[in-house]
Amino acid sequence: MKDEHPTNTDELFTHAMAARQRAYVPYSGFRVGAVIRLENGQLITGCNVENASYGLTNCAERTAIFSMIAQGFRDVQEIAVVAEGDRPxxxxxxxxxxxxxxxxxKTRVTLYNTAGQSLVTSVADLLPFAFSKEALQSE
Structure with a gap:
């Protein structure tokens, strides 16, 4: 993917790693951190939050996005996600x-592992042919 947005990847990695440390993962032990950079430069973080009723668990990416919405923002510039693994x-x-x-x-998504290896992709590349609000519009 072409880098369309200048970014400070070290800053995103650092904030995603900090968010990862706040994860509540007593069942899996699999910590994930995410950070969203808004168009205005503000960063919003999220971590995964598990629940004894596994279906009620919330991932780091959704926690960050839902926090962004709750704070009144909609202007995502880029997202970064970090978790432990052999690869991002x-x-x-x-x-x-x-x-x-x-x-x-076209939103830039950078995937990291805790060793700092990264893979840059986009929302469209992660979910081609996404189901969207346009599919709900009737004729």
Missing amino acids: VAPCGACRQVMAEFCDA
């Missing part, structure tokens, strides 16, 4: 769908 870890399907709802298809 990609978002789950639910997170990809939420990203498609609140981000432009």
Whole structure:
């Protein structure tokens, strides 16, 4: 993917790692951190929050996006996600769908592992043919 937005990847990585440390993961132990950079430069973080009723668990990416919405913002410039693994870890399907709802298809998404390896992609590349509000419009 072409880098359309200048970014300070060290800053995003640092904030995503800090968010990851706040994760509530007593069941899986799998900590994930996410950070959103808004068009105005502000950063909003999220971490995964588990629940004994596993279906009620919320991923870091959705936590960050829902926090952004709750704070009255909609202007995502880019997203970064970090988790432990041999390679950068990609978002789950639910997170990809939420990203498609609140981000432009070209929004930059940087995936990291805790060693700092990264993969740069976009919302469209993560979820091609996304289900969107246009599909709900009837003739």
